[in-house]
Amino acid sequence: MSAASELGGQPEAARLGRLGFGAAGIGNLYRAMPDSQAEDTINAAWDAGVRYFDTAPHYGLGLSERRLGAVLRDKPRDSFTISTKVGRLLEPQDAQGRLDDEGFDVPADSLRVWDFSEAGIRRSLEDSLGRLGLDHVDIAYLHDPDVHDLEAGISHALPVLEKLRAEGLVRAIGVGTNSAEAALECVESAELDLVMLAGRYTLLEQPGVPLLDRCTARGTGVVNVGVFNSGLLARPEVPEDAHYNYGRAPRALVERARALAGVCRDFGVELPTAALQFSLRHPAVVNVTVGASRPEQAAGNAARMAEDVPEELWAALAAVRRA
Template sequence: MRENPLGRTTVRVSELAFGAAGIGNLFTEVSDDQAAQAVAAAWDAGVRYFDTAPHYGLGLSERRLGAALRERPRDAYVLSTKVGRILEPTPGAHGDDLADGFAVPAAHRRRWDFSAEGVRRSIEDSLNRLGLDRIDIAYLHDPDDHAEQALDQAYPELERLRAEGILGAIGVGMNQAELPARFVRDTDIDAVLLAGRYSLLDQRGLAELLPLAAERGVGVVVGGVFNSGLLADPKPGATFDYATAPGELIDRALQLKAVCERHGVPLRAAALRFPFGHPAVASVLVGTRSAAEAVDAAEMLNHRIPQALWAELRERGLLPIGVPTPGEVE
C-alpha cells in the first residue's frame, strides 16, 4: 500500500488508516480475538497507520491495539492517539458506557482536561495502556468547547513532549473544519484529523481548512468518509453525521451510487478515494472492527476508478465544479 508523508513531518502514513474505535466496543462488543484478527488483517493488507484514543472504550481500544501490534517492528508502523479526556477510575461503579457509545463496563469516567498537566498525564497513561515508549502522532481530541485552553496550554505541552522525543507529530482531531483552521493559522501544528467534513456529500473542509493546510505544509487525515454510514449503504433509515439521514441526502447518496455503478465502481470505493484529490490529504481513516471490514476497506481503496466517473458526477451536479478529484488509480 502506498505511503505518504504527513505534511512537512518525517512521519509517513499508509493511505488507509485503521480506526480503532470499533475494537474498543463501539456500540457492540468485539472479542479480544476478533480485535486481534482485525488488526492482523489490516496489516496483511498493507495498513501501517493505526489510530486510537483513551475515549474509545475507556482505554480498551488502546490496550487491544497495543497488544495486537506488540510483536510488530516498532519502526514499521505509525500509531496515533489523542489527548483531552482523562480517564478516572470509578471504584464500585455499576452499569455500562453505552451512553457514550461503548459496550464496556463503566469502570472509569472521562474528565475533560486540556491543561498542560492533563496532557502529560494523558500521554503517560496512553503509553502504559499501549505498552509503548513513544507515540507517532498525538491529536488534541474534540477541543470544541475548550479552544482557548487547548491553544494556550495543551498545544505548548505537546510541543514540549515532541521536543523530548515522546511524540513525533502534533495534530488536532475534530468533526468540524473551522477550529482546526485556527490551529493551522495560529500554531505550528503538524496534522489535522478531519472527520466527516471532506466527503462526497460534505465538502466543508474545502472552504478554508484544506487550502490553508496545503499552504502551511500541514498533513490532513480524513475520517468519516462514509458520513456515519450513508455512503457505505444508502437507504431509508441510514445515518448521516450520527443521526438519521434526511430524505434529500438519501436521494443524493442514491444518485451517487447509481453513477458509480454505471462505471463499475462500488460507492464505497469512490468515497474512499475521493479525498485524495486534494494535495493536503495524506490518508483516509476507516473505523474497523473485524478482519472482513479490514480486507474490504483495502480492496475498496485499491479499486480502479475511471476519470469518467468524476466527470459525470460534476456534470450531474453531484460534485461542485471546483472540487478537486483524484488521478486515475491503476
C-alpha cells in the same frame, strides 16, 4: 516541524500510507466484540498492508488502546505508525453495573475528565503508553478541543504539544475534530504537522475545503476520517435507514447519496469505493483512515482503496453534487 517532517526516517506521507486503521470500533463502539475478533480485525488490516493505526483513550474507556497495543507490540516498532489523543483523562470509578453512556459497549469503570493542562496532557500520554504497552507513540492529537474549550486548546494545550514534540516525546502533533472551523483556528495558531478531520471532506459534501486549502499552503497534512458520513456512503445501495452524523439521515441526503451511487454504478464502481478514493483527492490529504469491526471489513477497505477507478467518474459525480 511540519507535515514534510520525518517520522522514523521516512517522509510522513510515506509512513502513513494511503489507508489507515481507525480503532474506535475495536473499543466496542455501539456493540461489544470478543478480544479475538478485535485481534483478527487488526491483523487483517496489517495483512492488507495498513501500517498506520489511530486510537484514543475515549474509545471504549481505554479498551481500544489495550487491544491495539496487544497486537502491535509484537510487530517491529519501526514498521508502523501509531497515533493517540490527549485532552481527556480516564479517572477510575465504580461502574456499579452501568455501561458507558458515550456510545461504547463497555462497563463505566472510568470517568472521562477534560484536562488541557500541561500536567494533564503529559499524564494522558503516559497513561496511553501504559495501556498500549509501547515506549512511544508517533503522533499525538488534541482531541475535540471545540467540544470542550477551543480557546484553552489553542492557548494552553497546543503549546504543550509543541513542547512534547521539541522534547522528542512524540514525532508529530495535530488536532482531531469534527469542526473544520475549529481546526482552521488551530492551524493558524500553532505549528501543527497534521489535522485529523472527521466528515467534512467527503464524496457527499466538502465544507472543509477552505481548511484543506489553508493546510496545503502551510504544509500541514490532513488525515481524513469519517469519509462514509457515519454510514450513509458505506454500502453500494443506500438503505432507507442510513445514518448521517451519528443519527438517522434526512431524506434529502439519502436521495443525494442514491444519486451518487447511481452514477458510480454507471462506471462499474461501488459507492464505498468512490467514497474512499475521493477522500484522497485534495492535495492536503495525506491519508484516509477508516474503522473496521470485522476482519472482512478491514480487508475490504484495503481492496477498495486499491481498485482502479476511471478518472471520468469524478467529473460525473461533481455534476451530480452541483445539481
